[in-house]
Amino acid sequence: MSETGGALSGTDSGLAAEAAKLDADDVLRAKRAEFVLDDTVYLDGNSLGALPANVPGRLAEVMTHEWGTLRIRSWDESGWWTAPERIGDRIAPLVGAAPGQIVVGDSTSVNVFKALVAAVRMARDPDEGRDEIVVDATTFPTDGYIAESAARLTGCRLIPVTPGDVPGVLGDRTAAVLLNHADYRTGRLHDLPGLTARIHAAGALAVWDLCHTAGALPVGLDAHGVDLAVGCTYKYLNGGPGSPAYLYVREELQSRFDSPLPGWNSHAQPFGMRPEFEAADGALRGRVGTPDILSMLALEAALDVWEGVSVDTVRAKSLALTDFFLRCVEAYVPEGRVEPVTPRAHAERGSQVALRCEGAGDVMKRLIEQGVVGDYRAPDVLRFGFTPLYVSFADAERAARVLARTLA
Ligand SMILES: Cc1ncc(COP(=O)(O)O)c(C=O)c1O
Structure with a gap:
């Protein structure tokens, strides 16, 4: 399931380093440990949130x-x-x-x-x-x-x-x-x-x-x-x-x-x-x-x-994550393969990024096989949900990289 970037490693290095810095500075980063997660990039919390570790x-x-x-x-x-x-x-x-x-x-x-x-x-x-x-x-x-x-x-x-x-x-x-x-x-x-x-x-x-x-x-x-x-x-x-x-x-x-x-x-x-x-x-x-x-x-x-989390902090990270993911998609994905349908303006953006993409259902299946889990909505929209309590900037970078490789 681990993803090393392959052909795109030359172009992604700047963004991967930036992701590491953003994660190091993230005031919510400790929250991730309160969820049951693995090395999957889980971007489907806008459909089913991950399991908090105290629930079982x-x-x-x-x-x-x-x-x-x-x-x-x-x-x-x-x-x-x-x-x-x-x-x-x-x-x-x-x-x-x-x-x-x-x-x-x-x-x-x-x-x-x-x-x-x-x-x-x-x-x-x-x-x-x-x-x-x-x-x-x-x-x-x-x-x-x-x-x-x-x-x-x-x-x-x-x-x-x-x-x-x-x-x-x-x-x-x-x-x-x-x-x-x-x-x-x-x-x-x-x-x-x-x-x-x-x-x-x-x-x-x-x-x-x-x-x-x-x-x-x-x-x-x-x-x-x-x-x-x-x-x-x-x-x-x-x-x-x-x-x-x-x-x-x-x-x-x-x-x-x-x-x-x-x-x-x-x-x-x-x-x-x-x-x-x-x-x-x-x-x-x-x-x-x-x-x-x-x-x-x-x-x-x-x-x-x-406990101890402010929704304003969550919002700030959500916008930073979705901005960063959009930048990574722009940098990595071959031109014309996806079209963002989520507004760029922060005042008009929720916490997910939707990309119009031909064959979205099949593309998402292949992403999931490679450990990047989002979903799609008919007929042609890939959805990536960003839950700031457990999604990292490294997740965003890796998801864009795997998407680019899948569409290449
Ligand atoms: C905006 C919105 N409204 C309503 C629903 C349906 O909710 P339920 O199936 O819990 O009735 C959903 C489910 O995803 C939804 O996204």
């Missing part, structure tokens, strides 16, 4: 002691019942939210449904005339499918537009707007503060999907007045395959949040077993049914790696 031990303890020995007592004694809001409060500082506004549970898809239908209900509460949902036309497919279904269920018209065109379609009929903070395919970062302000000026509610930004860059949910947000925890938050997602409901909206999926876990008295529904206070309203405790507690342990 914590899960073993949950299995043997909390489940195996305490059994049902653990709902109280081990804090299982309150895990969704407790872990929500652990995620909160990473997305710029004060405590009490995030619950963890269900998938992102399910949370998109809860957030969007609840947003339409709230927007219509004072203003019956609002009957339009605006959705990012370039969205990850699940958000689009759910927005279409939410529109049908609420009797709204669905308006798909690119995020840049959102301001032009807003009006007094807009109820809610569902947007992605970063485009899953290109890595383009959208203007969350600016678009949220425009949506509010139109009297509508803003729902943001943070799957590709939480844990990679500052989001500022409270600072920018975001109404509702959802995100997954298996990418930059390293929660593990299928780990539960989260739902943010801004504090001022919580008393009006009318979930389309009211379950016994969001009841004011869940053990009252009453036939009529009475919503709990606060973000708890976002809960539905019994939480998936094993995945949830794996996520909780995974969040320990954020």
Whole structure:
């Protein structure tokens, strides 16, 4: 699996030396040891984050002691019942939210449904005339499918537009707007503060999907007045395959949040077993049914790696890594073989680099065989995700070098 550069060693020496210097100066470099990694260059943390080293031990303890020995007592004694809001409060500082506004549970898809239908209900509460949902036309497919279904269920018209065109379609009929903070395919970062302000000026509610930004860059949910947000925890938050997602409901909206999926876990008295529904206070309203405790507690342990880490530091390294990778690609890859589709401007870049490349699926397969793991999205995009907690500048240089050799 080791990669020595071959034919390109003459041209790469300057960049390899620069990578070594950047790694030596990296204030996050010690974090890498907190993950289970090998000599693979792992650039797929924008799809599935690497395993934090403390998680297996914590899960073993949950299995043997909390489940195996305490059994049902653990709902109280081990804090299982309150895990969704407790872990929500652990995620909160990473997305710029004060405590009490995030619950963890269900998938992102399910949370998109809860957030969007609840947003339409709230927007219509004072203003019956609002009957339009605006959705990012370039969205990850699940958000689009759910927005279409939410529109049908609420009797709204669905308006798909690119995020840049959102301001032009807003009006007094807009109820809610569902947007992605970063485009899953290109890595383009959208203007969350600016678009949220425009949506509010139109009297509508803003729902943001943070799957590709939480844990990679500052989001500022409270600072920018975001109404509702959802995100997954298996990418930059390293929660593990299928780990539960989260739902943010801004504090001022919580008393009006009318979930389309009211379950016994969001009841004011869940053990009252009453036939009529009475919503709990606060973000708890976002809960539905019994939480998936094993995945949830794996996520909780995974969040320990954020101890002492500031998201601003992560962002600075992410931009430095993606800048450096783009430079290496430019220097090594034969002209015309790839075209970066990720914006150069820092204000428009998430934490991945997407390269348009003919035969991307086959190229990625060959990269993986050589120990460089990214992924591709049909029809022709190679994606390389940069997780600053464990990706090094040497990884970036090696990935570009192997790509160049593969395309040569
Ligand atoms: C932007 C975005 N939204 C939603 C999803 C779907 O999330 P889930 O499968 O957890 O429902 C993904 C998955 O990668 C995603 O990237």
